[in-house]
Amino acid sequence: MSSSPNKMKLIIPKGCNNAPRKQIVIDFTVAIVKLQHEIIKEYAVESIIWYQLKDHKKIEGIGSFVTTLQDEVKNLVSCLEIYQVITHGKFASINGVISLINGTEIDFCDVYTFSNSSRTGKVKEIKSYRL
DSSP: OOSGGGGOEEEOOTTGGGSHHHHHHHHHHHHHHHTOHHHHHHHEEEEEEEEETTTTEEEESHHHHHHHHHHHTTSOEEEEEEEEEEEETTEEEEEEEEEETTSOEEEEEEEEEESSSSTTOOEEEEEEEEO
């Protein structure tokens, strides 16, 4: 893994510290774009399901999830800007824009389902919308 993704610019909205799950969603999203496998494994269940709705893909299991990320994050991310994080019970959503070093911008919204509504619940499912 190149060290360049670790130097990406992060723009995160102020006031995300009022709900612990919001920070988990932010940390998990940052781990995805930086390919931080240990953080991903810490926050996700082994049987995670990732729906990439635009491409009609369903990725199942932590191994496939990590492998897919390695294949898809081949264009280095220069900036991750998060607009909003919304949480309620065992659900959360995050949206923003991912800027790649080649100038491409990807608007995104990820909708998370956690294994339970407690602070210790892990990411069970993600539905990703990309433009």
